Amino acid sequence: MSTVFLLLSILYVWMAWNLYHPNFHHPKGSILSFAVGLLAGELGLHVIFWQAMTVAFFVLVGAVSGVFGAIGFLLCAASWGAIAFYYYESANAQKEVISGLEEGLGKRFQTQVNEELRQQFAEEPDRELIRHPFQHRDPNVELIRNVHFGDFGQQLDIRRPRAGAPDSPMPVLLHIHGGAWTYGKKDDGQGIPLMNHMAKRGWICISSAYRLSPSATFPDHIIDCKQALVWIKEEIREYGGNPEFIIVTGGSAGGHLSSLLALSAGHEAFQPGFEDKDTTVQGAVPFYGVYDFTDEENHFPQDGLGEMLENSIFKLEMSGNEQVFKDASPLFHISDQAPPFLVVQGTHDTLVPVASSRAFSKVLRAKSKHKVAYVELKGAQHAFDVFPSLRSEYVKFGVEKFLAWTYSQYLKSV
8 A cells, every 4th residue: 555655646746747847749648737737736725635635544544654655745745835836826927917918008007997997806816716616606696598599509608797787788798618629618617707707897798609520610610609799799788788899708719719709800701691790899808729720830849739620620631721721710810900909828838839829919919909918827727717716816807907998998989
């Protein structure tokens, strides 16, 4: 048993090591590095607790004895220290978020926010949410499930303040889930902390489903997202929303689709049968999205993404079909008409390299006549915002500030 305990302690050390030295270069290794890093990083204190319970079991059965037991215990203690340090270091996200917003929107951007909205800003993380990271329901938020839209049986969920609609129509936040365009659901936890938070701030928040590959072939995914947007513009008034002000957000594949949606208004290939419909939005907040399917700048250190795109998403080889892949890439839709953007990316993302988001933000800033903010989070893994954590709470507050700033500019113009 002492040998088993030692092997387990080595596993714990690797989990901690992976937080600081994730695997970027091997397709399958990067996925494992992501999954373990997400749990150990954003749920660090929970992981330490359950690992300590496991060690306590080995102590009770007498396995923590002798040289192997002593070495194993020291390794566990060292790994817990490393995980705890990483977790509390993530609180630096507060400074990183404000720095990114000030660089993109201006040093005094918060003074440009409507006073009523500014008074709602929170500064301290909700410790109760952090203690219960899998609790998705909020008693102050009304959830309307499975509203049908579009031509293919698609559904969306609506979140709004349970206290009732204010006197004026509420701004709208559309969330598009991730999942490599092949899996994921509108209600699987993605974006829920942000949507619950914004619903309590007086926003209508919508989480939309879309057809998934391999049964769906691009552009089916973006067509469904645009049909959801058209439904919002035509129906959301009945739920208390303002169809004239819509921000779109999403992470990973949802980051790709949300940014593509924001940048391709009126693009006929993505609007078959509803080419004349208005598909403009007033802003976008993509998290760790894929912005260039062609990877012309070689940002991706391994070709796992390219193989998946060819085999499952497009069912085409990129060679000879480069324009198809470019047309599906947000990077190649950027123009001076791009709406305000907040791009969020972690430096330790093993699925989407930070260089890709840096390049996308740089081109956005060069071409768009609107403001572009870029927030880079040191040490953050892919999908870091799925669970309430120190980092995700501070990022959530930053997104709220961007949304409030963007909405304030809209209110001044009407």
